[in-house]
Amino acid sequence: MSDFQFPLRVEKLRERLVQDNLDAIFISNAENRRYISGFESSAGYLILTRNDAVLCTDFRYTEQASQQAPGWRVDRIGGKPDWLADLVNELKIKVLGFEADDMTVDTLDRFRKSLKNNNANPTLRPTSSICLELRSYKDDVELALLQHAIDIGDQAFEETAAQLRVGMSEKEAAWIFEQAVRERGAESISFPTIVAVGPNAARPHHSTGDTKIVEGQTIIFDCGAKYKGYCSDLTRTVVLGKASDKIKRIYDIVLTAQLAAIEMVKSGMTGEECDAIARKIIAEAGYEEHFGHSLGHGLGLDVHENPGVGPNSKGKLQNGMPFTIEPGIYIPGWGGVRIEDVVILKNSKAQILSHAAKINP
Amino acid sequence: MSDFQFPLRVEKLRERLVQDNLDAIFISNAENRRYISGFESSAGYLILTRNDAVLCTDFRYTEQASQQAPGWRVDRIGGKPDWLADLVNELKIKVLGFEADDMTVDTLDRFRKSLKNNNANPTLRPTSSICLELRSYKDDVELALLQHAIDIGDQAFEETAAQLRVGMSEKEAAWIFEQAVRERGAESISFPTIVAVGPNAARPHHSTGDTKIVEGQTIIFDCGAKYKGYCSDLTRTVVLGKASDKIKRIYDIVLTAQLAAIEMVKSGMTGEECDAIARKIIAEAGYEEHFGHSLGHGLGLDVHENPGVGPNSKGKLQNGMPFTIEPGIYIPGWGGVRIEDVVILKNSKAQILSHAAKINP
Numbered sequence: 001m002s003d004f005q006f007p008l009r010v011e012k013l014r015e016r017l018v019q020d021n022l023d024a025i026f027i028s029n030a031e032n033r034r035y036i037s038g039f040e041s042s043a044g045y046l047i048l049t050r051n052d053a054v055l056c057t058d059f060r061y062t063e064q065a066s067q068q069a070p071g072w073r074v075d076r077i078g079g080k081p082d083w084l085a086d087l088v089n090e091l092k093i094k095v096l097g098f099e100a101d102d103m104t105v106d107t108l109d110r111f112r113k114s115l116k117n118n119n120a121n122p123t124l125r126p127t128s129s130i131c132l133e134l135r136s137y138k139d140d141v142e143l144a145l146l147q148h149a150i151d152i153g154d155q156a157f158e159e160t161a162a163q164l165r166v167g168m169s170e171k172e173a174a175w176i177f178e179q180a181v182r183e184r185g186a187e188s189i190s191f192p193t194i195v196a197v198g199p200n201a202a203r204p205h206h207s208t209g210d211t212k213i214v215e216g217q218t219i220i221f222d223c224g225a226k227y228k229g230y231c232s233d234l235t236r237t238v239v240l241g242k243a244s245d246k247i248k249r250i251y252d253i254v255l256t257a258q259l260a261a262i263e264m265v266k267s268g269m270t271g272e273e274c275d276a277i278a279r280k281i282i283a284e285a286g287y288e289e290h291f292g293h294s295l296g297h298g299l300g301l302d303v304h305e306n307p308g309v310g311p312n313s314k315g316k317l318q319n320g321m322p323f324t325i326e327p328g329i330y331i332p333g334w335g336g337v338r339i340e341d342v343v344i345l346k347n348s349k350a351q352i353l354s355h356a357a358k359i360n361p
Numbered sequence: 362m363s364d365f366q367f368p369l370r371v372e373k374l375r376e377r378l379v380q381d382n383l384d385a386i387f388i389s390n391a392e393n394r395r396y397i398s399g400f401e402s403s404a405g406y407l408i409l410t411r412n413d414a415v416l417c418t419d420f421r422y423t424e425q426a427s428q429q430a431p432g433w434r435v436d437r438i439g440g441k442p443d444w445l446a447d448l449v450n451e452l453k454i455k456v457l458g459f460e461a462d463d464m465t466v467d468t469l470d471r472f473r474k475s476l477k478n479n480n481a482n483p484t485l486r487p488t489s490s491i492c493l494e495l496r497s498y499k500d501d502v503e504l505a506l507l508q509h510a511i512d513i514g515d516q517a518f519e520e521t522a523a524q525l526r527v528g529m530s531e532k533e534a535a536w537i538f539e540q541a542v543r544e545r546g547a548e549s550i551s552f553p554t555i556v557a558v559g560p561n562a563a564r565p566h567h568s569t570g571d572t573k574i575v576e577g578q579t580i581i582f583d584c585g586a587k588y589k590g591y592c593s594d595l596t597r598t599v600v601l602g603k604a605s606d607k608i609k610r611i612y613d614i615v616l617t618a619q620l621a622a623i624e625m626v627k628s629g630m631t632g633e634e635c636d637a638i639a640r641k642i643i644a645e646a647g648y649e650e651h652f653g654h655s656l657g658h659g660l661g662l663d664v665h666e667n668p669g670v671g672p673n674s675k676g677k678l679q680n681g682m683p684f685t686i687e688p689g690i691y692i693p694g695w696g697g698v699r700i701e702d703v704v705i706l707k708n709s710k711a712q713i714l715s716h717a718a719k720i721n722p
Contacts (some may be wrong), residue, residue: 060564101467105459126467179540
């Protein structure tokens with residue numbers, strides 16, 4: 001199978017076909033398509049059987065598909081869904097899994113009708129998260145890209161932090177970061193940069209706006225770079241000028257909770273067990289009600305992906321999985337503190353992949 | 362109903378509920394949610410009945426929803442889908458339309474099971490494109506935003522065109538445009554900028570890369586700005602240095618086809634009739650095989666939306682609809698020419714909304 005760009009990914013997906021009693025899987029999700037085949041495009045489908053690998057896309061992308069996805073047969077398809085019936089019959093697919101967490105009701109309905117009208121009668125079986133589970137473990141190719149995205153984000157943040165001034169707006173600060181990321185070769189930011197000043201920092205998902213930086217208030221800066229598809233994610237809390245004792249105390253609680261989770265997380269632990277390490281410290285300091293989100297999340301081709309690291313995350317954290325650790329304390333009307341790094345489990349322990357300075361207030 | 366931000370939009374959607382025999386519609390698509398309610402967010406649902414209007418979102422966004430969507434009752438929901446059953450029972454909804462072209466198979470399944478488990482038994486009826494059809498007509502609020510997005514894109518393109526130099530890469534040129542757009546107050550570009558130099562210009566959906574500008578070759582520049590959600594879309598073809606007679610001849614054919622379509626399109630014409638005006642001119646010049654895409658498309662909150670303006674577009678173009686007119690000729694190994702403007706039908710005729718200079722080679 002060395003003719004594939006990512007032979008091990010294809011092999012692992014085929015193992016899942018066997019486990020799940022599927023003859024083939026029909027991949028519609030763009031990131032899963034890219035992960036399994038290497039084909040980077042907004043349009044196309046993969047049909048992977050236990051022996052065959054077919055990439056279906058329209059005339060705009062067939063040339064690109066052939067280049068990016070060696071080992072895949074590239075079929076040119078049109079707007080009508082009838083190609084699926086031909087392929088199902090040719091490849092003798094009896095049980096076809098599809099991505100029920102990606103495909104719309106309309107799209108499934110169109111394919112279902114077309115199969116019937118063209119005398120192809122596979123069992124269409126809904127699947128969820130098969131590729132997402134594979135994607136939670138990163139291989140060496142992915143880790144190199146993820147680390148590069150993280151490095152770009154770290155450097156761009158530090159460059160931005162050095163330029164923050166009283167009177168600068170949240171939007172202006174976010175734009176400095178975005179330019180710095182792009183000038184370092186990232187294709188884009190990995191999500192809309194959050195810059196939240198003062199009382200805005202009390203909202204974990206504040207929409208960056210025209211509020212200006214004020215001396216002595218917390219500024220939450222949550223930002224990331226996307227490099228060759230891979231997404232970084234970093235949060236730092238910064239104060240310009242003198243920080244109050246209250247800010248220092250809350251910053252210290254959040255930092256202690258973050259470092260404890262990084263120190264104590266082990267492979268085999270569930271996401272909720274990891275979350276509980278940080279949550280307990282924040283609760284004991286009296287701020288349980290003020291930490292209203294999960295401790296972290298996996299990241300890769302999506303900025304939020306498996307594993308989950310929250311109060312209801314039953315899945316286990318394992319060696320080879322990168323994820324964020326980002327506790328926070330939010331006080332309405334006052335502000336907030338959040339500190340986030342990306343770690344990866346190796347030899348059962350967390351290694352920190354982010355290296356942006358923590359600028360303690 | 363003046364307590365709504367967009368009373369006419371709500372009213373028109375309610376007329377559709379009556380026409381389609383629906384008690385209510387369940388809106389999951391983000392742009393439709395924004396269009397109907399004014400709520401700008403990545404998470405939330407609308408339930409609009411003939412008398413009630415409920416916006417359901419999680420704790421992160423309830424405050425924002427109350428501000429942005431006056432006239433809507435804001436319900437705070439959690440991760441479980443059981444809130445839908447409560448609402449269906451409270452509002453006595455018997456036939457509930459959902460957006461089958463947006464909702465995934467998994468999401469529908471979760472809601473369906475939850476409804477059943479909670480003794481709510483509405484008929485769930487798949488709908489397609491109801492809001493998209495309403496959105497194809499732009500009201501005055503939308504037209505002002507769209508025109509502003511177009512003006513930003515036009516100015517940013519002209520600023521960029523003046524800076525193009527032999528030896529500059531496609532990516533560098535695209536980045537100049539993006540910075541110019543952002544400095545003029547756009548929140549982002551409206552789609553990844555296409556800069557295609559020389560033979561790359563033969564591919565209508567070329568992925569902007571490291572190819573450098575060469576004297577005397579065609580450069581296709583396809584770009585847009587997003588302002589308060591509204592997307593502009595502009596294409597110009599530029600040559601640095603002296604253009605060959607072949608470039609001049611092909612440019613002239615494309616421009617003639619574009620101007621003819623703009624001159625002759627009338628309200629009541631179908632999209633395919635409009636497409637045929639330009640396609641006929643290109644075919645008569647001997648390049649029919651080299652114009653492999655549709656003449657245009659509607660645009661608004663999405664950069665591609667209704668109406669369609671292509672060889673199979675049966676829908677009618679009507680007063681109040683903006684759309685692009687963008688014929689092209691593409692010659693493999695050589696290059697291509699595409700020219701695109703946005704027009705709107707008013708008093709049955711097209712008015713041009715784009716004002717970027719056409720830099721004839």
